[in-house]
Amino acid sequence: MCExxxxxxxxxxxxxxxxxxxxxxxxRAAHLREHFVESHVLAxxxxxxxxxxxxxxLEQTARAFAGRHRLGAxxxxxxxxxxxRRLEAAGITARAITTGSACHLDARMVHDALHxxxxxELDMFFIENVGNLVCPAIxxxxxxxxxxxxxxxxxxxxxxxxxxxxxRADLVLLTKIDLLPHLEVDVAAIRDGLAHxxxxxxxxxxxxxxxxxxxxxxxWLDARRS
Amino acid sequence: MHEYSIISALIDRVQREVDAxxxxxxxxxxxxxxxxxxxxLDLLRTAFETFRERTVCAGAELALEFVPAIWRCPRxxxxxxxxxxxxxxDCNRPAQLGAGGxxxxxxxxxxxxxx
Numbered sequence: 001m002c003e004x005x006x007x008x009x010x011x012x013x014x015x016x017x018x019x020x021x022x023x024x025x026x027x028r029a030a031h032l033r034e035h036f037v038e039s040h041v042l043a044x045x046x047x048x049x050x051x052x053x054x055x056x057x058l059e060q061t062a063r064a065f066a067g068r069h070r071l072g073a074x075x076x077x078x079x080x081x082x083x084x085r086r087l088e089a090a091g092i093t094a095r096a097i098t099t100g101s102a103c104h105l106d107a108r109m110v111h112d113a114l115h116x117x118x119x120x121e122l123d124m125f126f127i128e129n130v131g132n133l134v135c136p137a138i139x140x141x142x143x144x145x146x147x148x149x150x151x152x153x154x155x156x157x158x159x160x161x162x163x164x165x166x167x168r169a170d171l172v173l174l175t176k177i178d179l180l181p182h183l184e185v186d187v188a189a190i191r192d193g194l195a196h197x198x199x200x201x202x203x204x205x206x207x208x209x210x211x212x213x214x215x216x217x218x219x220w221l222d223a224r225r226s
Numbered sequence: 227m228h229e230y231s232i233i234s235a236l237i238d239r240v241q242r243e244v245d246a247x248x249x250x251x252x253x254x255x256x257x258x259x260x261x262x263x264x265x266x267l268d269l270l271r272t273a274f275e276t277f278r279e280r281t282v283c284a285g286a287e288l289a290l291e292f293v294p295a296i297w298r299c300p301r302x303x304x305x306x307x308x309x310x311x312x313x314x315x316d317c318n319r320p321a322q323l324g325a326g327g328x329x330x331x332x333x334x335x336x337x338x339x340x341x
Contacts, residue, residue: 021329198312
């Protein structure tokens, strides 16, 4: 290649990396997880479609746990702090994370939000992710468990259509079950769909409106703390 | 569109390797993406085309390898048939994802002056 100075041709050198591309996020998430564990804070990553009822479930959770546990939350949305204000009104120490255009929360956003919160005094910390059934599943946030809210109005085949989200779920909260009498939705079909995408399918049916099923959800959370 | 955030992390990682080898020119990136990684290959390519300008990856080819999902029984290693319930029919154990969750930078090929 070089005819002037006689140096050799440039060589192509393969550099082996074999590394998760989001290793930086994973490291920050591991750091968060250490903090949560040593402070005995149960961190839950709550995901689901926009309008699945994530905020309503947390409001109902706060009412049902009133006085028993100190609850905190960050709430991710592209814009507005409306969900965080709703959570505050329900008695949850909450902070909004407005992501601008990002479709998910990452560990850095959660870490930055925690710097503005007295989170070590909490018993449970809910990370209400951006409403989206794809992107949030990919980012570890240091949580102890992933919970996916799936509303009965979303269709029985949602789990089969979004396997990436459900394969990482520790629990599915089937929400808005107060609407079941008005819908032609087969809950058994949803359970069957989950068994095809979740290795250990667990589902609790709840209503943020009537409070039905909430006690079972609280028991699941309590069991995670002990 | 988390594909943009993945490409951003990828380019940062490649930059670190180039920093360690002054003068190196990145030619090719070999990346493995699993079927259940939640990453859309076409979107990833588009994100790469958009973001690589004026970075160390400006002249690099992005080679993507798609990895099909394989669920296995953790006890007997039986492969669960695609589309089946994720539980071993023999051992009744929950299946584990053996392959298909990858978002991995395998290799960077760089041109370095052989002086």
